[in-house]
Amino acid sequence: MLSAAEQAPDFTLAAWHGPDVALSALWQDRPVLLAFFKVSCPTCQLTFPYLERIHRGQQGPRLIAISQDNAVQTAAFQREFGISMATLLDAAPGYAVSSAFGITSVPSLFLVGAGGRIVWSEAGFDRARLTDLGREAGVETFAPGDRAPAFQPG
Numbered sequence: 001m002l003s004a005a006e007q008a009p010d011f012t013l014a015a016w017h018g019p020d021v022a023l024s025a026l027w028q029d030r031p032v033l034l035a036f037f038k039v040s041c042p043t044c045q046l047t048f049p050y051l052e053r054i055h056r057g058q059q060g061p062r063l064i065a066i067s068q069d070n071a072v073q074t075a076a077f078q079r080e081f082g083i084s085m086a087t088l089l090d091a092a093p094g095y096a097v098s099s100a101f102g103i104t105s106v107p108s109l110f111l112v113g114a115g116g117r118i119v120w121s122e123a124g125f126d127r128a129r130l131t132d133l134g135r136e137a138g139v140e141t142f143a144p145g146d147r148a149p150a151f152q153p154g
Helices: 042-055 071-081 096-100 127-137
Strands: 012-015 018-022 032-037 062-067 086-089 108-112 118-123
Touching (some): 032 042, 042 062, 042 071, 042 127, 071 086
Parallel strands (some): 062 086
Antiparallel strands (some): 012 018, 012 086, 032 108, 108 118
């Protein structure tokens, strides 16, 4: 899995409901958090509602979900978990972009900063990391009644 200070591979992927998107166009005005997922992944199902809270913040990184499933499955996931962030498709065969990032499990998160350098990367659910991201976005990632673990591997 690619790590901090490495160059993020540039790519162009189809959006599940819009035009193709190039990574290099995303980080021009602010950092971008790429969140790779698979709809059948329980840790992804845990993580993405919290990422959505961060996405709805007024500042912080732009969040982009990257699905390893087809458009129909991805749309169902978004409806079920209330996901509105932009979503790109890196479906089989090959998972070209996931492979370029060295992903071996999902969810895998990459914060990409200026010039396409990876600031940090993380696999699985990490409550502390999501809390910090929420603060950057001006939102509380976790509500008092949320029963989320400190960490859950992908």
